[in-house]
Amino acid sequence: MTIIEPVKPLKASAAFLDRDGVINKEVNYCHKISEFELVEGIVDVLLSLQKKFxxxxxxxxxxxxxxxxxxxxxxxxxxxxMTAHLRSLGITVTHVYFCPHHLSGIPPFNIECECRKPKPGMIMSALEKYNIDPAASVLIGDKVSDLQAAMAANLSQAWLVGTGHPVGQADIEVSDHYFPTMSDLEHFLNEGYVSEIQGR
Ligand SMILES: [Mg+2]
Ligand SMILES: [Zn+2]
Structure with a gap:
């Protein structure tokens, strides 16, 4: 009798995205639809990411x-x-994780949590919930704290974009790649990234 071993399901991959300064233009404490404006070129980037992750x-x-x-x-x-608008453009966002905490906030939010970036809690939750392989996953952010969260979660790459907060040389040095604009990232996704990952 042949025993057929159950096939271990392949792990999924993910592109993790910061929101403010990456998906929508950076506005202090954006919380209204009227304040929410997509970053130029992000739609094409999301469509490309969705083909790869x-x-x-x-x-x-x-x-x-x-x-x-x-x-x-x-x-x-x-x-x-936001997710309905992106869906109407052909983009599916699996999950939006958020951290509402801040030490100088009001109860019950004024706690030292595990989810506020640069801590990796939100990413770790997603890795577990969706059976995601961190080594096959990347993060795109506009701040070093985003990149630090990615590194703490052992994601393969942490990419910095210049579409949000001002970026300096020290920030760029923390990143695996720096893309001043979304069209730079789009070009990289379509020209360079596949061979780079296959070479690992
Ligand atoms: Mg941001
Ligand atoms: Zn938190």
Whole structure:
């Protein structure tokens, strides 16, 4: 009798994305649809990422909730609008993780949490929930704290974009790649990235 070993399912991959300064233009404490404007070129980048990775997952610090500037409900309303808008453009976001905490916020949000980037808690939750291989996954952020979260979660690459917060040379040196614009990233995804990963 032949015993057929169950095939271990292949692990998934993910592109993790910061939100503010990556998906939408950086506005201090963006929480309204009227303040939400897509970064130029992000739609093409998301469409390309979605061809290369199993999941698109957003990981966003939302200290404005903890500080009482806007409510979790307002954040969720904007999130639902954002994901529906992206879906109408052919882009599926698997999950939006957010951290509402800040030490100088108001109770119950003023805690030392494990999810606020540069800590990797949001990424770690996604790796487990969706059976994602960190070595097959990347993160795109506009701040060093995004990159540090990716590194702490052992993602294969942490990419910095110049579409949000001002970027300096010291920030660039922390990243695996720096893309001043989304069209630079788009070019890299279509020309360079596949051979780079296959060479690992
Ligand atoms: Mg950001
Ligand atoms: Zn948190």
């Amino acid at each position: 199993t999941h698109l997952i957003v990981v966003t610090n939302q200290a404005g909730i903890g500080r009482g500037y806007y409510s979790e409900q307002q954040f969720q309303t904007l999130t639902q609008w």
